[in-house]
Amino acid sequence: MLAFLSAGIFMSSCSEKEEDDEQAPVIEIISPENHSHHIKGRDLEIKATFTDDTELSFYHVHIGDETGGHVEEIDFEKTANIAGTSFSFDETFTIGEELDDMYWVHFDVIDAAGNEHSEKVMVHFDEQTLVVVKEGL
DSSP: OHHHHHHHHHHHHHHHHHHHOOOOOEEEEEESOTTEEEETTSEEEEEEEEEOSSOEEEEEEEEEOTTSOBOTTOOOEEEEEOOSSEEEEEEEEEOOTTOOSEEEEEEEEEETTOOEEEEEEEEEEEOOOOOOOOTTO
16 A cells, blocks of 8 residues: 555656646757758768756657758658657768758757757758869969
8 A cells, every 4th residue: 555655646746747847858959050061962960969857758850941841852850759858869861962052950859748849950051062273383
């Protein structure tokens, strides 16, 4: 009986914690940097740390247009249920030669209480250029 009461008190305190949690998760974007330039045909590293004061629940990371809309020519979308107070996101995306010059990487995180936080960074995809240096000039 004591074990049952202890479990009930623990469950009740967890629920109260989640109900009292009004603080949204924090997103620390490690890479890419906002307005950074990247060469088409190479890899783009996408790294971030998600933290919350009580409990993380879910993330969604994708490359799209400025408003977060899906872009047909890009197939990069990662979602997962997560737990704990910290999560490290680390993925690589190969930049296609056919892509336009500007997109946004969107990060959306939800905690166990349903608080949401979103961040985005603009990235530029550039053509690879060849620089020829002549000796003696």
